[in-house]
Amino acid sequence: MSTPSPAMRERYLADATATASPAKLLLMLFDRLILDLTRGEEALNAGDRPEANTHLKHAQDIVMELHVTLNVDAWEGAKNLVALYTFAQTELVTANVQGDAAKVTAVRALMEPLRDTWREAAMTVAAAEG
Template identity: 60%
Template structure:
């Protein structure tokens, strides 16, 4: 098995065995990575290279928004509205080649990612204590 195939299998196994909390953190990690890559490309004047990570970031935000259960948490509507705002900003950033909008979106998302990571660790620790 080639190194690339082994890496792909490892990634697939990691995803298929991850808890829902860990999957959420993985999505946020990839979202932030996409924004960093797009921001760097736009800062360098390369709109073409910024397109794929911006499109992928938009897909992740759509997935996050569509999987929100609005009946479980009263703050879900606010988070859905934030996802809608971020989606609009990233579309606009892609159309206009605006690295600033990408940077602002990333600055909004990084604390959310960190909060979800902390929550996942807390849930994981409490589950392990049982």
């Protein structure tokens, strides 16, 4: 079995994203956020600041996307989620500038349970629909 070419992989990801439900897209963002945080943390611990910067900037982009696409009028808890995203964004910028892996660890510790909660909610909705 051969490894897919980068172009094939990109096409697959583009197709998967284009056809994903909103809940699936949210989970894909959170999964990638956790991956970026883990890789950024590992790079900082290894002393590889350029690699950490790449992952932490991508993580910041994802947090910003989660923040700006959140409909704060949709439910009462949304404003608290905005505060969490704002805090995470600030911590990631600080972690990147200071090379502080502990801050990245703390953000990951906040985001993993949130991702898991969204996953459970998506599964509950899917089960109710089908």
